[in-house]
Amino acid sequence: MTALSSQSQPVLFVTGHAPPDRVGAFARLHELENVEFALFGGPSKHGGEAFAGERAGGFPFPYRLVRQHEPARLAASGRYRAVVCSSAGRVALGATWAGTRRAGLALILWTSLWAHPRSPAHALSFLALLRLYRSADAVVTYGPHVSAYVGARGARNVHIAPQAVDNSFWSAPDVGPPRWPASADAGAGTGAGRPGRAEAAATKFLFVGRPAREKGVGVLTEAWRTTGLRAPPAALVLVGSGSNPPWIPVGGAAGAIADGILPIGPVAPVELRNLYAACDVLVVPSIATPTFREPWGLVVNEAMNRGLPVIASDAVGAAAGGLVRDGRNGLVVPAGDSDALAEAIRRLAADPALRARLGEAGARDVRAYTYEAWARGFSGALASLGLSRQHR
Numbered sequence: 001m002t003a004l005s006s007q008s009q010p011v012l013f014v015t016g017h018a019p020p021d022r023v024g025a026f027a028r029l030h031e032l033e034n035v036e037f038a039l040f041g042g043p044s045k046h047g048g049e050a051f052a053g054e055r056a057g058g059f060p061f062p063y064r065l066v067r068q069h070e071p072a073r074l075a076a077s078g079r080y081r082a083v084v085c086s087s088a089g090r091v092a093l094g095a096t097w098a099g100t101r102r103a104g105l106a107l108i109l110w111t112s113l114w115a116h117p118r119s120p121a122h123a124l125s126f127l128a129l130l131r132l133y134r135s136a137d138a139v140v141t142y143g144p145h146v147s148a149y150v151g152a153r154g155a156r157n158v159h160i161a162p163q164a165v166d167n168s169f170w171s172a173p174d175v176g177p178p179r180w181p182a183s184a185d186a187g188a189g190t191g192a193g194r195p196g197r198a199e200a201a202a203t204k205f206l207f208v209g210r211p212a213r214e215k216g217v218g219v220l221t222e223a224w225r226t227t228g229l230r231a232p233p234a235a236l237v238l239v240g241s242g243s244n245p246p247w248i249p250v251g252g253a254a255g256a257i258a259d260g261i262l263p264i265g266p267v268a269p270v271e272l273r274n275l276y277a278a279c280d281v282l283v284v285p286s287i288a289t290p291t292f293r294e295p296w297g298l299v300v301n302e303a304m305n306r307g308l309p310v311i312a313s314d315a316v317g318a319a320a321g322g323l324v325r326d327g328r329n330g331l332v333v334p335a336g337d338s339d340a341l342a343e344a345i346r347r348l349a350a351d352p353a354l355r356a357r358l359g360e361a362g363a364r365d366v367r368a369y370t371y372e373a374w375a376r377g378f379s380g381a382l383a384s385l386g387l388s389r390q391h392r
Helices: 020-033 071-075 090-103 120-135 144-151 217-227 269-278 298-305 338-350 352-368 371-384
Strands: 011-015 035-039 063-065 082-086 106-111 138-141 158-160 203-208 234-239 261-264 281-284 310-313 330-333
Touching (some): 011 020, 011 071, 020 371, 071 082, 071 090, 082 090, 090 106, 106 120, 106 371, 138 144, 203 217, 203 269, 203 338, 217 234, 269 298, 281 338, 298 310, 338 352
Parallel strands (some): 011 035, 082 106, 106 138, 203 281, 281 310
């Protein structure tokens, strides 16, 4: 790093987007360390609202929208005391690395990978990322699962910025009844026994996520049918899956869904908070695919803020990273094992005292996962290089 670096200069932080669940974390990091964000856009697997704030000027921190090659010029400009780059964006990653090295600045890599994607395109990037793990002055990860992965590949000076959501929003008491689909009659279809609406079910299991194979919805629906649970005693609510996902058979009545499963399309954060408050257990059944392994799963943080126990597969970063702990605040099952998932669902459906104990522990445990802790992870990385404003 250059001896001319000054703690009065900002830090350049290069990443794709500032999605809603990151805005508070980015703002706190800017408050601590004077950070300017360069957002290059591109595809994103983040859930939630669209990134409207990126063009509406609504972010509480300095940022600029850039093309993927532009971070090279920015990093080499002499305006910054250090550079942070995310592992996303093939062109942006290489450009940031080149510009940072040209300027002689410290380079901090922020990464979420705990298994490298296996595809022809990603095979080409593996050696480049391996070099970056080993050459970065510091690495900041999502959690200990990612730290172990990069450490085994030569990374040094590794720090953790724990994944966080706006805990005050997700735990707020001002919730209302969810707006259940008017036509939904979970349990009215084939094999449902007697009809009953999802909102009337005694125990409601909740899935929140994209309708993608890696999210494990196929495994979840198979497990649900294996349990034999039906509404009204129990229902499975799928949020984000759309109104008629292909893996769920439609029952006999028009608009009714078979087997006590109620699919709902994507919802706004306030409505999702209402759904968390109305449900009893969150299920995160993600599976590993050749191109994806769940880096974390922020829905876990959201649900724990509402006191929900979590059933997670071991392919979920929040479980591998230590937030979801089997028998303490949730149950962890092998990814892709529908029988094990069914048994976990049956166990929590039959034991309200266990649900309460796990949920209370989760609500306590998630309090440590804050925007402040996330920002302090990066401050720690900067401090290890003598570049933090917090350690003058």
